[in-house]
Every structure is written in C-alpha cells, then in structure tokens.
Amino acid sequence: MxxxxxxxxxxxxxxxxLNLRASRIRSLQGQNYLSPFKGRGMEFDESRPYQPGDDVRSLDWRVTARTGKPHTKLFREERxxxxxxxxxxxxxxxxxxxxxxxxxxxxxxxxxxxxxxxxxxxxxxxxxxxxxxxxxxxxxxxxxxxxxxxxxxxxxxxxxxxxxxxxxxxxxxxxxxxxxxxxxxxxxxxxxxxxxxxxxxxxxxxxxxxxxxxxxxxxxxxxxxxxxxxxxxxxxxxxxxxxxxxxxxxxxxxxxxxxxxxxxxxxxxxxxxxxxxxxxxxxxxxxxxxxxxxxxxxxxx
Structure with missing residues (x-):
C-alpha cells in the first residue's frame, strides 16, 4: 500500500x-501560548511563587532574593x-x-x-x-x-x-x-x-x-x-x-x-x-x- x-x-x-495546544500550559491570555521552554521566540510574562514540579532553571532569582521565597518565571511564546x-x-x-x-x-x-x-x-x-x-x-x-x-x-x-x-x-x-x-x-x-x-x-x-x-x-x-x-x-x-x-x-x-x-x-x-x-x-x-x-x-x- x-x-x-x-x-x-x-x-x-x-x-x-486534535488539540495541539502547548502542554504544561500555565495560563492563556488571548490566543497566545505560554510555555515552560526558554529560547528564541519567548517573552517574559510574569513571576509567580514556585510550585512543585517547576523547572528550577526558570527560577526568578531577583524576585526570590527580594521576597525571600522562591519564584518562577513564566514565558509567553510567540503566537x-x-x-x-x-x-x-x-x-x-x-x-x-x-x-x-x-x-x-x-x-x-x-x-x-x-x-x-x-x-x-x-x-x-x-x-x-x-x-x-x-x-x-x-x-x-x-x-x-x-x-x-x-x-x-x-x-x-x-x-x-x-x-x-x-x-x-x-x-x-x-x-x-x-x-x-x-x-x-x-x-x-x-x-x-x-x-x-x-x-x-x-x-x-x-x-x-x-x-x-x-x-x-x-x-x-x-x-x-x-x-x-x-x-x-x-x-x-x-x-x-x-x-x-x-x-x-x-x-x-x-x-x-x-x-x-x-x-x-x-x-x-x-x-x-x-x-x-x-x-x-x-x-x-x-x-x-x-x-x-x-x-x-x-x-x-
């Protein structure tokens, strides 16, 4: 055949x-993707308190140092x-x-x-x-x-x-x-x-x-x-x-x-x-x- x-x-x-929307999505605003992956095509969106399972490579060290509590960076992917x-x-x-x-x-x-x-x-x-x-x-x-x-x-x-x-x-x-x-x-x-x-x-x-x-x-x-x-x-x-x-x-x-x-x-x-x-x-x-x-x-x- x-x-x-x-x-x-x-x-x-x-x-x-089928649903091809990004997995492990944090949240959605409009029709943009939010993704845990960093690299080209990623824009910083916000920081939020660290949650179990978050990638430690995405820790926001500035916010963590300022607040004394670990925070994770969230990134917005290109539309x-x-x-x-x-x-x-x-x-x-x-x-x-x-x-x-x-x-x-x-x-x-x-x-x-x-x-x-x-x-x-x-x-x-x-x-x-x-x-x-x-x-x-x-x-x-x-x-x-x-x-x-x-x-x-x-x-x-x-x-x-x-x-x-x-x-x-x-x-x-x-x-x-x-x-x-x-x-x-x-x-x-x-x-x-x-x-x-x-x-x-x-x-x-x-x-x-x-x-x-x-x-x-x-x-x-x-x-x-x-x-x-x-x-x-x-x-x-x-x-x-x-x-x-x-x-x-x-x-x-x-x-x-x-x-x-x-x-x-x-x-x-x-x-x-x-x-x-x-x-x-x-x-x-x-x-x-x-x-x-x-x-x-x-x-x-």
Missing amino acids: QVRTADLIALRGPASG ERPVIVAVDYRPAMFFATRGAFKSVIAARCAALIAWRATQQGDRLGGFIFSDREHWEGRPTLRAAATLHFLDQLALRGQLAQTNDSTDSDRDVFRNALARLRRVARPGSLIALISDFRGLDSTAEAHLSQLARHNELVLIFVYDPLETQLPPAGHYRVADAKRDLTLDTAGHAARREYAHQFDARRERIRRLCLRQRMVFLPCATHEDPLRRLQQGLVQRLS
Whole structure:
C-alpha cells in the first residue's frame, strides 16, 4: 500500500478533532501560548511563587532574593508556534502484516498533525528522512506549505522503497536527528514519527537536547508481528531482494524476539519520562486519528 496525496488531503476534516495546544500550559491570555521552554521566540510574562514540579532553571532569582521565597518565571511564546513534523521513511517502515504499512500510518499521522497545525494558525515545517536522503521544509504560515508537505510525503514514500543503501539504521537515525536539531527553532512542537530502530545513546542525546527547548511528541509506529512471533511453524518471508523461510518453533527464539521489541519500546518510554516528552505508540491496525486524540489529550492532563 502506498501513500497518495489525495488520501492525505482528505484528512483535513478529521484533523479538526486534535488539540495541539502547548502542554504544561500555565495560563492563556488571548490566543497566545505560554510555555515552560526558554529560547528564541519567548517573552517574559510574569513571576509567580514556585510550585512543585517547576523547572528550577526558570527560577526568578531577583524576585526570590527580594521576597525571600522562591519564584518562577513564566514565558509567553510567540503566537504562531513552529510545528515540525518529522517522518521516518527507512526501509523497515515499509512493512505490515495487519492494517497498513508503517510508512502509511506515519504519513497519516503526519498529515493529521500538519492539517491541525495549519488550522490553529501555527507555522508548519516538515522533515522526511530515509536511508538515502532527507527533505526539510522550514516552518511557514503559507497555506501552500501544507499541500507541499503532503506531496512530499507521497512522493518520497514511493522513492524510499527503491533505495538500496547499506548504511545502518543506527547511523541513519543519528544523522537524521542531528539535522533535525539544526532545523528546529526553540519553542517548537516537534512530532517525530518512527519505529525508532537504531535508537542508541547518541540518538537519545540528540532527542534530549531537542527536548530542552522544545515540546517533543514521539509517535512509535509498529506492526503486531514485531511484538511476538506467530504460532510455531514455517513461514515464507520475502521482499524485493530476499526470500527466506522463518521457523518459529523454538521457545528460546520466541522469548528473545519478544524481549527485543519490549526492550525497544520500554527504552523509548523511559526516555520520554525522563525528558518530559510524550510517548504515543500506534500499531499498523489502529486508527491514527483515535490514537493521536488519546495521546494528545493525555499530555494536557
């Protein structure tokens, strides 16, 4: 199954059911965001008494010294917040045993977020990477930017399937995150949609740096077959280059297979907890809109 631009355009209506407003909001005045992240695009708003859970880096030392009680600085973010949607099109994303390819689910999630960002008046930016190339679109308010991003999702989804790079998942993922750090402006909402193959300490460091001044939503796309092997037996597995038979009878192999997936998922979840990112898993047979609605509501609670 391939991604078609027309299908992504059709998600414009359903996208209105999403809420991309900044998480951990202190308060709102008018239509401006207030955000705990500091950096370019942030303006000081006011100070208030320190509350448990506040970032100690935001302490207002002058007010604290004057009053003798700790106070926290609140910052007002620019009205048009940059929203960057990053999509993983490496070869492993073009796989599914149920529902749609992981790449298709990723594209649908990306389109839903892109449409909602545009509807809310945010500046949309796109970032698409594969094992051979990457594409990036700087955040902009132009309406044509959304359609251009959807066109790129469809086009590059087709091109990525023909790639034959020998670069490892780890190297490609590291390099993509390094480029994303150069693109992202502090105060942005960044939605990274991937199966997170190749996640290692270097990749975690890149994500942690991004999370210091941005809001990150990590959307973990996976196929049910990746969670555990099918019932014991012999299964033919093929792609454009290989054709092999998979024996799933061994108990040890089945346990190790399930353990590897659980370990990857748990690593992502723990990283999100440590760095205050949003962890949002989505299987290939699930409705991306419903999963996004559930995950984005939780980040506001």
